[in-house]
Amino acid sequence: MASATAFAKAFPKQFVEVGIAEQNIVGIAAGLAASGKTPFVMSPACFLSMRSIEQIKVDVAYSKTNVKLIGISGGVSYGALGMSHHSLQDIAVARAIPGLDVALPADEHDVRNLIRTLADFEGGDYIRIGRNPVPTVYESDETPFEFGKAVTLVDGGDATLIGTGETVRIVLDAASILARDGVRCRVLNMHTIKPWDEEAVLKAANETGYIITVEEHIIRGGLGAAVAEVVVQRCPVPMKIIGIRDEPAVTGSPSEIFQHYGLSAENIRDVTKSMLGREGDIA
DSSP: OHHHHHHHHHOGGGOOOOOSOHHHHHHHHHHHHHTTOOOEEEEEHHHHTTTTHHHIIIIIIITTOOOEEEEESOBTTTGGGOGGGOBOSHHHHHHTSTTEEEEOOOSHHHHHHHHHHHHTOOSEEEEEOOSSOOOOSSSSTTSOOOTTOOEEEEOOSSEEEEEOTTHHHHHHHHHHHHHHTTOOEEEEEOOEEESOOHHHHHHHHHHHSOEEEEEEEESSSSHHHHHHHHHHHHOOOOEEEEEEOSSOOOOSOHHHHHHHTTOSHHHHHHHHHHHTTOGGGOO
């Protein structure tokens, strides 16, 4: 909230505090957009994506209003508070709504570039970001954020690792470990789930033959499902989805929850080697 307080002090006429009323905040934002403003809505992702889903579907997507929905503290950022505060179904719900774009920036540089892009981008968007500091993926803001365009962070021909949001750094670390063992993996930052870089997925499937997706989301309906929908219809290859199992996620710190569900560089290494028939190389 410190950044929100700073913004409110700097731009008091451009800040609206709605309180704990997610349905209202989306409706107000849609009204502002209809009057020519570009509203950015900020609210915890767990509440924004569920309590106000009807307003998002009708007032933003169906009505084609220029509203930027920023779901903060996404995924398991509120890990110890349990299922009520986890947002692990939001991507599945958001990407199923026609007229709503969906993106998950990977680090602070990705966030800054995304916000600049959103300011000039017409249409409704759902953006999910985390709450806690994360290791950087990029060294600077020089890599542009382009909706519907995945970023190839590492090239390789043995398998493809695809991450989104905070899992991109983990995927990069896994690729580094695998490279030391002679396994060269392509790494994609799929920062946009919708619109979708189908060609990058098909290129990876054709050129590497194996795909592993990693997401801070339930394994139903998110990144892995989106990739599978493309692969199974146009280029079937062996694929593994790493994410939260179809169950109420355990409570704990974000790192503890990640470890519990295998969202770690070491597990991604093991899964990749198993797919490639290299289990004997696992330390």
